[in-house]
Amino acid sequence: MALAGNSLISLEELTKEDILYLLAQAAKFEEEPNRRVLEGKVVATLFFEPSTRTRLSFETAANRLGARVIGFSDAATTSSSKGESLKDTIMMVSNYADVIVMRHYLEGAARYASEVSPVPIINAGDGANQHPSQTMLDLYSMQKTQGTLDGLNITLVGDLKYGRTVHSMLTAMRHFKSKFRFIAPRELEMPCEYKEYCRKYGIEFSESRDFDRNVINSSDIIYMTRVQRERFTDLMEYERVKDTYILRNDMLAEAKPNLKIMHPLPRVNEIALDVDDNPAAYYFKQAKNGLFVREALICNSLNIQI
């Protein structure tokens, strides 16, 4: 096991073996989520930027492992709002906690915290930069529903320019041989640096503006993201594309039987409500998988293997 007892800041630093190990640990937590292996330990959740969804998932993970949880859910209530440096906050909390889960609005905050902290740091999102537990739960969901991370046709749809989760997924999937399709309006297409990244690591991809039946019917995974109006400089362009990237149940009539539709949530209107009852809809289960993955990440940071 290569990454025992470490902070988890970015998936870029994990090997293929690390990723597969963590996914296998998460699968054990899915079999039995309640394992009191952290009895007597304290997990701190420091949310300098509010994110109820991610915080509840991490805190539930810690509780199901038998740990106590301390922390805050909004920087406005802490001394960092009085001008305390991040370093001082981390040093103070590391006196009490065995591991710190942190989310911060500044990019690189988690890496810096891991450099000054005597206890492991788990990055629960640092600005637009990294959100490794989200990507791990995406990988877990794909592996669980498809049986593998190799040889899949993965279609990423929507905001591929600003979408942190889709960028992070490419980073993690460089170890596997799946094919990507990037479906986005011109203003939100996959940035050149990520396409360059794909070429460098031999990740096969194609690009299109059309989210049509051909695309849908040949996909194993469709990963939807929000297309936000405020991202567009040209509102005509927004009006033109906004309905193109809405997935409706009737579009799935000839989809592959193994197709799963994923979404990092919260959704706005990019997946119509009538998709929810389709067996391909996976986004709520995907979010639930976050619990098992986060149990695995917390245990790994403390050198606990199950």
Place this chain on the structure above:
Amino acid sequence: MKKSQLMVAALENGTVIDHIPSEKVFDVVNLLELQKMSTPVTVGANLESHKMGRKGIIKIADRYFTDEEVSKLSVIVPNIVLTTIHDYDVTEKRSILMPDEVRGIVKCPNPKCITNHEPMKTVFDVIDKNTGTLRCRYCNKEIAHNEIKLQ
């Protein structure tokens, strides 16, 4: 004999910085604070060069540079040549390449980067020594060479 060689030969003790891209000559002057020197400093810009088309050269009498100063220099002007002269003889001539990492010299241009909010040193990985491209180790933002600003 070419003019630039004449300039080098005229120095008794000191340092010659050669192969500076012409547009960077005054950045080097500022970085090394040569305007504050009391010994003779000769600054040449837009000189002909076979390799570079136009280049700059600076010679500084009675002054030698520390590794730290040289490392700073390499970040804003990659691939310069530094010649050390003692008693009219060239005692050392070395090409200065960008280091693998740059600590505490360059400012991250990303306003949301932690390095711009905490009392800490920046760290950049040099991801392309030919183009001089850096990447912030904290926010992962890539900086093209012409975007580099000193801290």
